[in-house]
Structure formats: structure tokens, C-alpha cells
Amino acid sequence: MGKHKTPMLDELEKGPWPSFVSDIKQQAEKGKQALKDAPDDLLGVMELSYKDKVTHWKHGGIVGVFGYGGGVIGRYCDQPEKFPGVAHFHTMRVNQPASKFYSTKFLRDLCNLWERYGSGLTNMHGSTGDIIFLGTTTDNLERVFYDMTHELNQDLGGSGSNLRTPSCCVGLARCEWACYDTEEACHELTMEYQDELHRPAFPYKFKFKFDGCPNGCVAAIARADMSVIGTWKDDIRIDQAAVKAYVGGEIKPNGGAHAGKDWGKFDIVEEVVRLCPTGCMSWDGSTLKINNRECTRCMHCLNVMPRALRPGTETGASILFGAKAPILEGAQLSTLTIPFIRMEPPFEELKELVNKVWDWWMEEGKNRERLGELIQRESFQKFLEIMELSPDPRMVSEPRSNPYIFWKEEEVEGGWTRDIKDFRAKHQR
Amino acid sequence: MTDEEAKKAILDTLGGKSGAKTKFYLKDFYKIVPDMKPRDVKNLVNKMVGEGLLEYWSSGSTTLIGLKGAGKQHREED
Numbered sequence: 001m002g003k004h005k006t007p008m009l010d011e012l013e014k015g016p017w018p019s020f021v022s023d024i025k026q027q028a029e030k031g032k033q034a035l036k037d038a039p040d041d042l043l044g045v046m047e048l049s050y051k052d053k054v055t056h057w058k059h060g061g062i063v064g065v066f067g068y069g070g071g072v073i074g075r076y077c078d079q080p081e082k083f084p085g086v087a088h089f090h091t092m093r094v095n096q097p098a099s100k101f102y103s104t105k106f107l108r109d110l111c112n113l114w115e116r117y118g119s120g121l122t123n124m125h126g127s128t129g130d131i132i133f134l135g136t137t138t139d140n141l142e143r144v145f146y147d148m149t150h151e152l153n154q155d156l157g158g159s160g161s162n163l164r165t166p167s168c169c170v171g172l173a174r175c176e177w178a179c180y181d182t183e184e185a186c187h188e189l190t191m192e193y194q195d196e197l198h199r200p201a202f203p204y205k206f207k208f209k210f211d212g213c214p215n216g217c218v219a220a221i222a223r224a225d226m227s228v229i230g231t232w233k234d235d236i237r238i239d240q241a242a243v244k245a246y247v248g249g250e251i252k253p254n255g256g257a258h259a260g261k262d263w264g265k266f267d268i269v270e271e272v273v274r275l276c277p278t279g280c281m282s283w284d285g286s287t288l289k290i291n292n293r294e295c296t297r298c299m300h301c302l303n304v305m306p307r308a309l310r311p312g313t314e315t316g317a318s319i320l321f322g323a324k325a326p327i328l329e330g331a332q333l334s335t336l337t338i339p340f341i342r343m344e345p346p347f348e349e350l351k352e353l354v355n356k357v358w359d360w361w362m363e364e365g366k367n368r369e370r371l372g373e374l375i376q377r378e379s380f381q382k383f384l385e386i387m388e389l390s391p392d393p394r395m396v397s398e399p400r401s402n403p404y405i406f407w408k409e410e411e412v413e414g415g416w417t418r419d420i421k422d423f424r425a426k427h428q429r
Numbered sequence: 430m431t432d433e434e435a436k437k438a439i440l441d442t443l444g445g446k447s448g449a450k451t452k453f454y455l456k457d458f459y460k461i462v463p464d465m466k467p468r469d470v471k472n473l474v475n476k477m478v479g480e481g482l483l484e485y486w487s488s489g490s491t492t493l494i495g496l497k498g499a500g501k502q503h504r505e506e507d
Contacts, residue, residue: 060488067479073489091489160485160492161455200455200485200492201471362467367454368491 002028004044033120037085038135045083063090063138065145069200071156072141088138093157094131098183099170109152117144129167130157161204163196168210169217178212179230179315180343186210188347203365214297225371227320227334232312235292242308243288253304272301316342319353322372332372339394360386381406435462435473443496451500452486452493
């Protein structure tokens with residue numbers, strides 16, 4: 001039995017799934033954390049919020065560590081007498097290792113550090129990808145920061161109007177579909193833009209995300225202001241013998257992922273060819289053909305038959321700009337801007353793009369306006385001018401629903417002026 | 430405009446504001462020192478935070494900047 005009665009939270013422990021309530025109770029019982037009452041009082045204030053149906057957290061604050069303008073978020077409880085253990089409950093965002101590779105020693109060290117100075121409660125990981133340390137007091141912030149940077153060689157992540165902690169998928173480390181080294185790119189840009197990561201520079205948040213292929217395991221297209229998504233330029237590699245083995249049932253489709261139930265014999269036409277969104281595949285009973293010019297990289301066929309189909313060998317990435325989660329006008333996916341770019345260290349071409357975009361957004365972006373909203377407000381045409389790019393049909397998702405590209409007078413031979421008599425001679429009213 | 434002049438302009442403007450507003454967006458500082466580039470303003474503001482003249486306020490999603498010690502929340506957080 002904890003410090004507070006929590007009948008509503010206790011309900012959340014009854015399902016078959018892991019419960020965060022059980023985790024917090026476990027930390028309270030363990031009792032090794034510096035803020036002794038924090039886990040119990042956190043449960044208490046949450047139960048009160050469930051009862052009152054309002055939050056009891058005050059939003060934001062002036063806390064931080066010296067030299068940084070991000071990575072620490074002030075949190076205060078508006079019922080400090082009832083719940084003194086969480087009266088001050090600041091969050092720290094810690095830059096996660098690329099692809100979230102950890103040794104168990106490092107995880108233990110992180111947990112020990114946070115028990116030494118905080119509540120012992122973590123969120124592995126926040127939506128942006130950071131390791132989140134939940135709950136400490138102002139006087140502990142510099143101590144955590146010192147030990148974290150000196151003993152664990154780890155840095156704070158981004159928050160506020162900063163570059164947010166870049167994140168990447170597992171990439172070439174473990175994935176056969178990765179079209180570039182996502183970890184290398186993520187690390188390189190993190191190091192290059194340390195100033196923007198730690199010091200507020202922008203009208204609002206800015207996110208880079210690196211997906212190694214269009215499967216999009218870090219959902220770059222949905223969440224990043226600049227999405228870097230692996231792709232290939234040449235043809236999908238086909239092993240026709242392996243295709244036949246899938247059709248004959250010798251190899252299970254989807255890597256055996258749906259083997260728990262009998263779905264019947266694998267039907268390549270129904271399950272692959274007819275599901276191709278651009279209809280660019282055909283199967284004549286012995287050979288699989290792909291019209292690669294029409295392929296939009298949906299990845300379905302590669303996912304179903306990974307041993308038969310592989311991405312091409314001329315690999316790189318597509319760069320898209322302007323995604324955001326629903327804030328003002330609903331969710332917005334990022335827009336394809338650079339169809340193909342080689343992804344080789346030190347990624348100079350990529351950095352040039354970043355600098356152009358930031359100069360424009362810092363100058364023209366309104367307060368709390370994401371890049372995607374600025375592109376919407378000022379037009380995609382204006383964005384292309386800033387990026388010094390020519391319009392390309394691949395930037396248009398579908399005909400006549402995206403904004404048109406409007407010609408300017410200086411771009412049209414002869415301009416807008418015309419001889420009306422000459423025109424009428426050829427065209428009656 | 431030198432850095433020292435820019436600093437003075439920022440402190441004078443923020444100190445001279447009447448009413449309840451004590452926190453400002455970074456873009457508000459661009460208007461105070463229109464001759465400086467946005468990145469230089471950002472660097473100057475950061476330097477002034479380091480010197481204890483200004484302070485950052487963060488909601489978690491957005492950062493605002495104000496004179497150190499100004500505003501209601503500062504007293505609550507001490």
C-alpha cells in the first residue's frame with residue numbers, strides 16, 4: 001500500500017499489458033531515489049487529476065543548466081502541500097545514442113545517475129527519441145549535467161525553440177533495406193549543429209529524422225521538418241528463383257511474420273502484384289516483371305518477399321520538408337523536394353540545404369510557426385526559389401490538387417503583353 | 430551597431446516595457462536591433478543569458494526570453 005489511495009490508477013494494472021502504474025509503484029518500493037516521495041506523490045497527483053479531470057501541473061519554467069537554453073523543462077505541481085515529493089518535478093531530455101543501441105552497463109549507469117539526483121523514473125523514450133529523466137529539483141540539475149557529461153560522456157537533447165535531438169532508424173547496423181548509413185548521418189548532423197541543438201535559435205521547434213528506407217521506422221515523413229528517407233535510383237533486384245520458391249511455398253512470405261494462422265497458400269498475384277499501388281508489376285506464372293520507372297517505393301513487394309526482391313544498388317536518399325503533427329490545420333506529411341541525393345560523409349550537400357532552409361525560416365517564420373506552415377503560407381513556389389530548385393513533377397503528389405506552379409512574367413518569352421488585334425485574328429470571341 | 434550598443438538597446442527596450450509582458454520571442458529581439466542578422470541576435474541573446482542579464486523561459490515546446498528576475502514565475506520558483 002502506497003502513501004496515497006489510488007483506486008482508479010490501480011485499474012490500469014489489471015490488463016494483460018505492462019502498466020506504468022506498476023512501474024512507478026516498483027520504484028516507490030525500491031526507495032533508492034534521491035527524491036524519496038516522488039514516485040508515491042506522482043501517483044497521488046495523477047489520481048487527483050483523474051478525479052478532478054484537470055491537470056495539476058503548471059506549464060514551463062526558467063530552469064536550465066549553464067550555457068544551455070534547452071534540454072531541461074520546468075514542471076511544478078499546483079498542489080505542493082499535498083504532494084511535496086513532486087512540488088518541483090523538472091524533466092531532462094538526454095540525447096539518445098544513434099539507433100538507441102545500449103549496453104546493459106550503460107543503461108544501469110543511466111538509472112543509477114537518475115536515482116542519485118532525481119526520482120529514478122525515466123521514459124525510454126520520448127516521442128522525439130530522447131531518453132527522458134522525469135522529475136528532479138532545480139538544485140540537482142547542474143549535478144546531473146556534470147556527472148552525465150563527465151562520467152557517461154552523454155549530452156542533453158533539444159527542447160523549446162531549438163533543433164530537436166536528431167533521430168534515426170536502426171540503419172545499416174542491422175537492416176538489409178537501409179539505403180545509407182542513417183547513424184553516420186544522424187551523428188554528423190548532431191555534431192555539426194550543436195549550437196542550434198543547445199541554444200534557442202528558431203521561431204519554433206525543428207526536427208531532422210533519418211529513415212534508411214521508405215518503410216520509415218522513425219516516421220520521418222510524418223514528424224520531421226526535414227525528412228531524409230533512403231531510396232535507390234536503379235532497378236529493384238529480382239532473384240527469380242527465390243520468387244518461385246515463395247510461390248511454391250518453400251519460403252514463407254513476410255519473413256514468416258503471419259505464420260501463427262493458416263492464411264492458405266501464398267498467392268503472388270493477389271498478395272503482391274494486385275496490391276502494387278502503381279500497377280507496375282506482372283506475373284506470368286514463371287517470371288515476375290517490374291516496370292521500375294513507375295515504382296513509387298511503397299516497399300510492399302520487398303517486405304513480402306525479402307529474399308526475392310531487394311532495393312537497387314545505386315542508393316542514396318530523398319529529402320522532404322515540412323511535416324508536422326496536428327497543431328493548427330491537422331497533420332501534414334513532408335513534401336518531396338530533392339528526389340535523390342547521395343548520402344556520403346561529410347554530407348556537405350545536405351548541410352547546404354539545411355542552411356538555406358534555416359536562413360529563410362529564421363527570417364520569415366512567425367512565432368510558433370513550423371517550416372511546413374511557412375511553406376503553406378508563402379507557397380511551395382517561394383520555397384523552391386529559396387532552395388534554388390526548379391519545379392519537378394515528382395514534387396506533386398497528384399495532379400490538380402497541389403498548388404499550381406505559377407509562371408512569372410520574366411520567365412515567359414514575350415512576357416504578358418500581346419497584340420490584341422493579332423490575337424483576335426486567330427481567335428474569335 | 431556594436432555588441433555593447435545592441436545590448437543596451439535590448440536592456441532599455443525590455444526594461445522600459447510597461448504592463449504584464451515580461452517574456453518575449455526571439456523574433457521580438459530582431460526588431461530591437463534591426464541591423465543585426467538573426468544568427469548574431471541569437472548569439473548575443475545567448476551571451477546575455479550567460480552574463481546573467483537575460484534568462485530563458487521554456488514551456489517545453491517554445492522558448493521565450495526575458496530580463497533576469499522579471500515576472501511572476503521567477504518569484505514562485507525561488
